[in-house]
Amino acid sequence: MEKFGISERLACRVLGQHRSTQRKVPRGRPDEEALTADIIALASQYGRYGYRRITALLREAGWAVNVKRVERIWRREGLKVPQKQPKKSRLWFNDGSCIRLRPERPNHVWSYDFVEARTHDGRKFRMLNLIHEFSRECLAIRIDRKLRSTDVIDVLSDLFILRGVPDHIRSDNVLCRELLAV
Numbered sequence: 001m002e003k004f005g006i007s008e009r010l011a012c013r014v015l016g017q018h019r020s021t022q023r024k025v026p027r028g029r030p031d032e033e034a035l036t037a038d039i040i041a042l043a044s045q046y047g048r049y050g051y052r053r054i055t056a057l058l059r060e061a062g063w064a065v066n067v068k069r070v071e072r073i074w075r076r077e078g079l080k081v082p083q084k085q086p087k088k089s090r091l092w093f094n095d096g097s098c099i100r101l102r103p104e105r106p107n108h109v110w111s112y113d114f115v116e117a118r119t120h121d122g123r124k125f126r127m128l129n130l131i132h133e134f135s136r137e138c139l140a141i142r143i144d145r146k147l148r149s150t151d152v153i154d155v156l157s158d159l160f161i162l163r164g165v166p167d168h169i170r171s172d173n174v175l176c177r178e179l180l181a182v
Contacts, residue, residue: 035063036073043079050081103134107163110139111170112156114147128155133170139163 004011012019029035038061042054049057051074055067103109112130119125128142128151140155156169 032073035065035069036077038063039070039073040077040079043074048081048084051079106132106134107166109133109168109170110159110166112152113171128152130155130159 008019008022012022035058038058039051039054042057043049046054046057051071052067054074055065055070058065058070110130111133112128115127115129117125117127123145125143125145126147128140128147129138130140131137132139139159142151142155144151
């Protein structure tokens with residue numbers, strides 16, 4: 001600070017820094033890079049472990065390391081434990097019995113469902129979505145303010161003509177054989 005002709009005390013007060021930050025030059029530890037590499041390797045290997053459990057694994061591996069140091073490196077590297085994903089409900093049992101029919105080939109199972117939303121001015125509209133479950137292809141989307149059973153039959157009959165009749169049609173996870181009894 002002597003270059004500028006003011007004291008260290010005044011310069012630190014003006015900058016809002018503590019005076020000890022001007023005297024001690026921070027230097028990292030010689031093993032910092034190796035420790036960081038090990039932390040990243042363990043975090044990628046054990047994805048659901050946090051920094052505390054990683055610290056325990058590092059100690060088992062021979063590192064004399066503090067939890068606070070591992071946490072500091074963990075945060076600096078941007079490591080996080082991912083949120084737990086919700087468990088997907090099973091569609092069928094392993095013994096072959098069905099809870100829900102599994103699509104096995106093209107034109108085996110189609111499903112339809114209604115989705116309701118609102119426009120920016122608050123008016124409702126509904127969408128009829130028809131999906132081919134084997135290929136996950138969207139066969140049709142019908143949008144209107146009101147959708148009736150005749151609209152569903154119109155969409156299905158048009159698709160029957162274009163693509164052929166499927167073996168099963170699912171609506172709200174229930175198979176509808178009455179529609180195919182024609």
